[in-house]
Amino acid sequence: MTIADLVCLLLVVPLLIATTVFVVEAGLGAMPRRTHPSSDAGFDPRSAVVLVPAHDEERGIAAVLHAMRAGAPEGMAILVVADNCTDDTAAVARATGVRVIERHDPVNRGKGFALDHGRAALAADPPACVIVVDADTVPAPGALASVATRAIAAGVPVQGSYTIALADTDASTARFSAAAFYVKNAVRQLGAARLGAPALLTGSGMAFPWDIFSALPLATGHVAEDLMLGVRAALDGRPPLFDPSAVVLGSASNDRGTAVQRRRWESGFFQVAGDHAGTLIGRGIGRGRPGMIWLGMHLLTPPLVPLLALDIVAILLLAGVALVTGSGIVALSLLGTLTAAAMLLVVVALIAHGQGAMLQGWRDVPRYVLWKLGLSLAAVFRRERRWIRTDRE
Structure with missing residues (x-):
């Protein structure tokens, strides 16, 4: 290997590492777990409370709460925090028979403040377990009991498989966004858990x-x-577990709402990565905990579309260098192989998990990629600093 070859290889090492992390997680998570939900034998539903933060959810919260109660074990309480609502969210929620408390503080806004308010209401008679469920998502039957049982037994937080349910009328932007969301929240989570x-x-x-x-x-x-709290729990020696059998389904938003949601998430992701990735890797090495090291590496891996875009740009540049100088063949081969594997595994994983419908409409992929790259660049250079409600209409 020449010096020029070595320089080319060193320049793409960050991309090689990040793409390897993605490929390993997607590869290990490509095959869904073929087991039944964990047994909740001996679990007392009265020992857990479902905490639902809600902001201006008047139109959909009744249906969500009815579905939630139907899928929850008898005796499990539901507490809704109607947070800074300007509509009839509280009244509609109360009409379903669940407990509702209200919070009004226009200065301190966001989900975290709503959860804090709910925690204060539970503190006088605390449950053994609190399950946080967003007001626009519906846990599948058995999901709430599954995550609560595991959390109580293991003494650590447990995350269910939170993905997006699609309708035939959803736009391509929402469809591909849901596919990336599924890969992140179900496939890669399962792969990381297997590690x-x-x-x-x-x-x-x-x-x-x-x-x-x-x-x-x-x-x-x-x-x-949410991401920050999980990382903090891992640093505190209480690493969260993933429960792939506990499915929680959200609904797709319109293009504007999807953009707001993804920009907010990616802004937070980059912030958490900058604050904690190095600490996770350092502590993992110092304490001999490979899982903590891997979590740090995961945080240093860009989301799917920006990662593949960076890979493709680097591949094109390396191909140009190789064509002109004959150097960089090793780096080009390694990165090209990993990038191809990443793209193939996305398709294989979605099909294997029964989500092949998310792959429909490939002619719109270039438009989605440009849209997503714009969001990612905005998240890097103009990060969201405050909570914004996602528009789902």
């Missing part, structure tokens, strides 16, 4: 033992509070 790495907390369908929930820094206004 023994901590799960990421993704917002809905996450269960906490009370001793952990009571100490969480909730009232922060962080734009990705």
Whole structure:
């Protein structure tokens, strides 16, 4: 290998590492787990409370709560926090028979503050476990009992498989966004779990033992509070687990709402990565915990579309160098192979998990890629600093 070959290889090492992380997680998670949901034998539903933060959810919360109650074990309580609502969310929720409390504080806005308010209401008679479910998502039957049982038994947070349900009328942007969301929240989570790495907390369908929930820094206004809380739990020696059998389904938003949601999430992701990735890797090495090291590497891996875009740009540049100088063949071969494997595994994983419908409409992929890259660049250079409600209409 010449010096020029070595230089080319060193220049793409970050991309080689990041793409390898993606390929390993997607490869290990490509095959869904073929087991039944974990047994909840001996689980007392009265020991867990479902905490639902809700902001201006008047139109959809009744249907969500009815479905939630139908899929929850008898005796499991539901507490809705109607947070800074300007509509009839509280009244509509109360009409379904669940407990509702209201919070009004226009200065301190966001999910974390709503959860903190709910925690204060539960503190007088705390449950063994709190399950956080967003007001626009529906846990599948058995999901709530599954995550609560595992959280109580293991003494750590447990994250269910939170993905997006699509309708035939959803636009291509929402469809491809849901596909990327599925790869992130279901496929890569399963792959990381098979490696023994901590799960990421993704917002809905996450269960906490009370001793952990009571100490969480909730009232922060962080734009990705769920991700941050999971990382903090891992650093505190209580690494979250992933429960692939506990499915929680959200609904696709319109293009504007999807853009707001993804920009907020990616802004928070980059912030958490910058704050904690190095610490995770350092502590993992110092304590001999490979799972913590892997979590740090995961945080340093860009989301799917930006990662593939960076890979393709680097491949084109390396191909140009190789054509002109004959150098960089090794780097080009390695990165090209990994990039091809990553793209192939996305398709294989979605089909294997029964999500092949998300792959329809390939002619719109270039438009989606440009849209997604714009969001990612905005998340890097103009990060969201405050919570914004996702528009789902």
